[in-house]
Amino acid sequence: MTLGGFILKNALRNKRRALLSVLSVGVSLFLFITLQVALRELTLPPEDLGSSLRIIVRNKVSLASPLPARQLQVIEKIPGIAAVTPFTFFGGLYKGDEKFTSFAQFAVDPARVKDVIVDAKMDPAEYAAWVADRTLCIVGLDTARRYNLKRGDRMQFTGTFYPCDLDLRIAGFYHGTADDRTVFFHHRYLDEASGNPGTVGCWWALASSAEEAALVTARINEAFANSSAEVRAETERAFQLGFISMWANIKVLIGSICTVVVFTLLLVTVSTMSMAIRERFRELAVLKALGFRRRELLGFILAESFGLSMLGAILGAGGAWLLYRNLDIQKLANGVFLAFEVTPRMLGMAFAIAALLGILSAIAPALSVARTSVVEGLRTLD
Amino acid sequence: MAPPIVSIRDLSKLYRQGDINVTALNAVSLDIELGEFIVLMGPSGSGKSTLLHIIAGIDRPTHGSCRVQDTDVARLNESQLADWRNRNVGFVFQSFNLIPVLTAFENVELPLLLTGLKASRRRQQVTTALHLVGLIDRQHHLPRQLSGGQEQRVAIARALVTDPPLIVADEPTGNLDAKSATDVLEILRSLSQQAGKTVIMVTHDPKAAAYGTRQLHLEKGEIVA
Numbered sequence A: 001m002t003l004g005g006f007i008l009k010n011a012l013r014n015k016r017r018a019l020l021s022v023l024s025v026g027v028s029l030f031l032f033i034t035l036q037v038a039l040r041e042l043t044l045p046p047e048d049l050g051s052s053l054r055i056i057v058r059n060k061v062s063l064a065s066p067l068p069a070r071q072l073q074v075i076e077k078i079p080g081i082a083a084v085t086p087f088t089f090f091g092g093l094y095k096g097d098e099k100f101t102s103f104a105q106f107a108v109d110p111a112r113v114k115d116v117i118v119d120a121k122m123d124p125a126e127y128a129a130w131v132a133d134r135t136l137c138i139v140g141l142d143t144a145r146r147y148n149l150k151r152g153d154r155m156q157f158t159g160t161f162y163p164c165d166l167d168l169r170i171a172g173f174y175h176g177t178a179d180d181r182t183v184f185f186h187h188r189y190l191d192e193a194s195g196n197p198g199t200v201g202c203w204w205a206l207a208s209s210a211e212e213a214a215l216v217t218a219r220i221n222e223a224f225a226n227s228s229a230e231v232r233a234e235t236e237r238a239f240q241l242g243f244i245s246m247w248a249n250i251k252v253l254i255g256s257i258c259t260v261v262v263f264t265l266l267l268v269t270v271s272t273m274s275m276a277i278r279e280r281f282r283e284l285a286v287l288k289a290l291g292f293r294r295r296e297l298l299g300f301i302l303a304e305s306f307g308l309s310m311l312g313a314i315l316g317a318g319g320a321w322l323l324y325r326n327l328d329i330q331k332l333a334n335g336v337f338l339a340f341e342v343t344p345r346m347l348g349m350a351f352a353i354a355a356l357l358g359i360l361s362a363i364a365p366a367l368s369v370a371r372t373s374v375v376e377g378l379r380t381l382d
Numbered sequence B: 001m002a003p004p005i006v007s008i009r010d011l012s013k014l015y016r017q018g019d020i021n022v023t024a025l026n027a028v029s030l031d032i033e034l035g036e037f038i039v040l041m042g043p044s045g046s047g048k049s050t051l052l053h054i055i056a057g058i059d060r061p062t063h064g065s066c067r068v069q070d071t072d073v074a075r076l077n078e079s080q081l082a083d084w085r086n087r088n089v090g091f092v093f094q095s096f097n098l099i100p101v102l103t104a105f106e107n108v109e110l111p112l113l114l115t116g117l118k119a120s121r122r123r124q125q126v127t128t129a130l131h132l133v134g135l136i137d138r139q140h141h142l143p144r145q146l147s148g149g150q151e152q153r154v155a156i157a158r159a160l161v162t163d164p165p166l167i168v169a170d171e172p173t174g175n176l177d178a179k180s181a182t183d184v185l186e187i188l189r190s191l192s193q194q195a196g197k198t199v200i201m202v203t204h205d206p207k208a209a210a211y212g213t214r215q216l217h218l219e220k221g222e223i224v225a
């Protein structure tokens, strides 16, 4: 027998309790990681270059209020603007879905959108075909894969806040953007289907340089100041961050849940460990009599609690990592989550928490063992 | 004549309980020679266990000194004392106190884990000790698979495996039937007579006391005979 073997035998002497404490650490850390992953996913701003160059121009009143189509000529001429396209959210229900369509459809000017969404990669022939036919659309590769769509397939959408439906055919596919799920179609198609209201949802523009972007937004805002449709222009990044601020409360919520989970876990492991050691008080006194020193007994206790919580971490955090790596989360979460990635930082955090649990739950029993003399310890009943 | 292995001078132990002081030992002086089998007797609460604990280095006196082989035990710090116990004292308790998750062999091996001996050397010593108490065929049994008498013999093997000069036993036969008690007492006697160990045993049983080479009677913390 070695000291390691002795520690192992002690840790496993009550197999059910050992299993339960490993499981409670494991399950809690699994939950912790899941919450962290969801939080990251919800608040992850796109970091591509386009998002700092792109400018979104929307109605100052609200995102839902339309803008007059004639603003195009003014925006085009503003210095520092490289390209601009109408960008109207259709928000229809795709025929393949029953209640909820998780990808967006935008009405754009096909000739102009290519110069605004510069990171989108398309086959030139497909792109040319799309521009030429107003009933065609171009589909993000993620959506195409998810619904198993091919070129020439029909895509039908029922309007939810537009009083019209769409009946489109697929000209081709794009990829390479931060979110390759959107369907783009001709704004003229939407205009005709909705009775030519002469309005657009937003304008999306591209500044000629990142330095210009801030100036350009100011110029756009100024150009429509005191007009019947005042606008708010901001870079896509600022727009996203504004959107994310909506999630701020959720962030706080998830953060507090995580804290509570960890704290509860601490209480559970501390009490389990105290119980496990209390039962062995007399034996520990015997070990002391045989010549084991305080620091050796402390080592036994620490190794046991540390080992159990680390095993829990391997199970919970490792399990989460394995699971989310092999899971088609996009399909399961209906597209709300894209990657659902467990980052090394989260794994590090989970293991740090487990280490802390192991150490903290050893402190109280170790202290009481150190404080008890051999004679006192021998007097305690089993 | 060789110097005594245990030399106690003016030893007192006081317990303070609120306002009242309890005198567990009152100015005890005593010499114990190498190889003696000392039996401590006396009424309950007379201080037998306290005296045994102080000699064995698991308790400290309030006054006086207790030297064991020229070591003033009370002067050692916690960790020196632990080390000293490991090398000099073997413990036998009334309630055996074996570790329930370890086999007989592993229980006996336990004190050797502190010695830095190689595994093969440890095995040799454990085997010898188990032979001595006649339990080599039970070495792989867990304590709960042994009878009380066998458990106590394993405990004796654990006490002598480090080859300490001093064996202390606090009512070692208190929980045993007559036959098992005799076995245990025979082993303790042979340890003192053949192996030259100094054995100090506390007992209430006059039959057990007859195994000793010298009997000491304690009363109210003082040696009366």
Ligand SMILES: Nc1ncnc2c1ncn2[C@@H]1O[C@H](COP(=O)(O)OP(=O)(O)OP(=O)(O)O)[C@@H](O)[C@H]1O
Residues within 6 Å of the ligand: B015, B016, B017, B022, B023, B024, B042, B043, B044, B045, B046, B047, B048, B049, B050, B051
């Ligand atoms: N921790 C303690 N606090 C207070 N008093 C104590 C403590 N330990 C022992 N005593 C007292 O010291 C005295 C001697 O106790 P000790 O255990 O040595 O008696 P004993 O002779 O071994 O008795 P028994 O035969 O019942 O085991 C008793 O009066 C006891 O109450």
Ligand SMILES: [Mg+2]
Residues within 6 Å of the ligand: B048, B049, B050, B170
């Ligand atoms: Mg006693």
